[in-house]
Amino acid sequence: MILSCQNISKSFGTETILKDVSFHLEEHDKAALIGVNGAGKSTLLRIITGALSPDSGEVTLTHGKTLGYLAQYQEMEGDETIYNEVKKARQYVLDMEQELRSMEEQMKNVTGSDYDRVMEKYTQLGHRFEMENGYAVESEITGVLKGLGFAEADFDRRLSTLSGGQKTRVVLGKLLLTKPDVLLLDEPTNHLDLTSIEWLETYLLNYAGTVLIVSHDRYFLNRIVNRVVEIENGSSMTFVGNYSAYSEKKAIVRKSQYNAWLKQQNEIKHQEAVITKLKQFNREKSIKRAESREKMLDKIDLIEKPAEVSADMRIELHPRTESGKDVLTVKGLTKAFPNLPLFTDQSFEIKRGERVAIIGNNGTGKSTILKILTGLLEPDAGTVTFGSKVHIGYYDQEQQLLDPSKTIFEQISDDYPTLSNTEIRNVLAAFLFTNDDVFKLIKSLSGGERGRVSLARLMLSEANFLILDEPTNHLDIISKEILEDALNEYTGTVLYVSHDRYFINQTATRIIDLNNRTLVNYIGNYDYYLEKKDELTAIYAATPAADSAETNQAGDTAGKLDWKAQKEEQARIRKIENEIKKIEKEIGELEDRNREIDEEFLKPETGTDLPKCQKLSKEQTSNNERLEELYEKWEEVSSQL
Known part of the structure; x- marks a missing residue:
């Protein structure tokens, strides 16, 4: 055992966040810490690091072991470059190299016992340097930065010019290179594209230490973890296996807990009915028996009613009318920004009933395509044609369609003026906004709360063509699963951008990969995309640096194929x-x-x-x-x- 949490409890004011949370991790464990938003996952990580003190309980880290922590949000100041900042994690190895060079110069000028002494120290330091992979330290730093999505051209960028997400990636790079014995990661995939997430998966799978991850990325967890610690209603429960194994076992546990609660409730009702009847007899003997049963009831340890999925967010997506068979036809689409060409002469079609995911690395233009389709951006060239009776519902990941000066109630009321106050409250309750919550200002809401408001607007739109930009951002796992079910039951057409591979795998019937400024079509889910990715990328989106003239020729020829030919x-x-x-x-x-x-x-x-x-x-x-x-x-x- 390398890390142990025993009976951790924490409250803020009158609100209890954690109560008697206990679990332990063995060396080399890769574990997930999961729970709904607000369950206390980040609080628990901060308690483990010592940044926050528990009200009671104890955290034990094996003596001599080191702990590293990636928080969800990073504040990083200074004018250092990205490369030099990350290099600090391995600076002690670079210092060892300088000391070795200094000793080499020193040995040129000493003889006899002095030489032997310096040589012995040089040998010992050289061994330590090799054990720290010193000869490859520069390439190791470069590899981590590239793996996390930084191009070499970014290495000299100053920290002061970076976004919050980029700063988080810099901190993650430093942390990985530090190689602590226990690695605590709070939402490490939030600011990574698909390629970087896959790189991080491989890195963590081969990581020699213990890892505890807070993440809503189920595909990521499925590939990495061998243990799941769940926080629910402040309490913890540990499951062996990956996320899928946890999900199956949790369903069984939830059913068992519910049955136990139901059985106890029935027994309590039965005893209360007997007590009432005995008292009605109004005899000394029956009253004593009633009092005896009352005392027995008072001593019962009440089972808390388990949380039910049905008690969470409810989404029902129903199109008002059916669209024509041809929902969307895009021809010759071209878009570039200053010094940033995105795509040229790209064409594709979407038919009624399809659920199409657009994927690709950050900055390739996925969200730009959606903004062109919804009229928020103009293309440089090309045409966008919608079919007959197509009614669009748009979900914007930046929530720019919400008015920050309005309350939640006003936003829905203004968007759908025919709804009564009761109807609006019922809809908002389905998205977990009840009582005075409906009067919160949009500008005061968290990212997850804004996402729920946007989903409520989407449901009310009764659109038959949904265009969604990162719909699972800020949603917890249960909410994601509810959205997946809603989309799979939806009879309309869906086009969305997402980097949530589990979500894509569960919902997509087709994938369009924006790769090397080219749209490559995959008729299947994410697993099918992984199976065919290398093959179809080489055919349809080969880079100029292809390995052979033959591959280049195939890429040039196939690149001329339009979307229909690719599909056929x-x-x-x-x-x-x-x-x-x-x-x-x-x-x-x-x-x-x-x-x-x-x-x-x-x-x-x-x-x-x-x-x-x-x-x-x-x-x-x-x-x-x-x-x-x-x-x-x-x-x-x-x-x-």
Whole structure:
């Protein structure tokens, strides 16, 4: 055991955040700390680091072990460059190198015992330098910075010019290079694009120390963690396995807890009814028995009613009218900003009922495409055509469509003036705004609260084409799952930008990857995208630095294909792959049957049963003939790939 939390409790005023939270981590554990927004996850991390004192309980870190912490928000001042700031994490190794160079010069001028003394010290320091990977320290720093999404051109940028998200990435880079024994990360993927998140996953999977992660990124947690610590209603519960394993076990635990609570409630009601009846008899003996039962009830340890998913946010998305089959046609779309070309001559279509995710690295122009479609930006070239009866509902990740000077109630009332006060309150209650909460000013809301207001507006729009920009930002895991269910049941059409891979995997029927200023189409979810990414990127979005002239030529030719041709080609490939799987399945079944027949022939009783031998022989001959046909067909179909 490397880290232990025992009976941690913490309150702020009259509000209890944590009560008797206990868990422990072993060396090399990769654990997730999860819970709804406001559950106390960040509070617990701050208590573990010592930045906040618990009201009661104890945090124990194994003697001699180090702790590193990435907070969710970073304040970083100064005029240092990105590279020099991150380099500070390994400065002691660079200092060792300078000392080694100094000793080398010193050894040129000493002899005898002095030389032996310096040489011994040099050998010891050299060993330490090698153990710290000193000869590769510069490339290690560069690798971490690039992995976190900084280009070499960014290395000389001053900290004072960085955004909050960029500063967080700088701090994360320093922390990773420090290599503490226990790494505490609070929402480490918030400011990373897909490529950087995948890099961080690989880094943490190979990390030698213990890691505790607060994150709403379920795909990220699924790949990394082997233990989940859940904070719910202030209490903790530990589950072994990744997020999917936790989700399955939690459903069982929740049902068991609810059944136990329900059973106790029924027993209490039964006892109360008996007590009432006994008192009605109004006899000394019955009254004493009633009092005895009352004392027994007073001693019962009441089971707290478990939180139910149904008690959280409720989203129901229903289009008012059905759109035409062709929902959106984009042709020749081009957009660039000063010194930043985004994409040129790109085309795609969206049909009714599709749920399409646009993905790509930060800064490639994903949100720009959505803003062009909704009329918030003008393209440099190209046309955007919506089909018949298309009614758009837009979710803006920056919440610019909300008026900061209005209250939540006023925002909904002004947007939908036909709704009564009761109807508005009912809608807002479905998004967890009750009582006086509805009179909060938009400008005073947190990111998550603004997101819920925008989702409420989206639900009321009754649109048949939803355009969503990072809809899961600021949502906790339960709210994300509720939104996923709503989108999967929605009968309209959806186009969204997201970096939440689990959300994409659960909801997308098609993915458009904005890669190397080119839109590459994948007919499937995120798992299918990962499977085909390298292959289709090489064909449709090859970089100028492709490995061979042949690859370049293929990229140039395929780059001229419009979206429709890409879609047809991918559909053809998938059809061939499905046919191959079907053939291979039949081959496997026939070969298995032939082995069973061979085993049957070896049995003594079969050898004396002539009719059975003839029947088995005939079946095996027929199988062999069919296998020959299938082998030939497999070769023919495989060659089409």
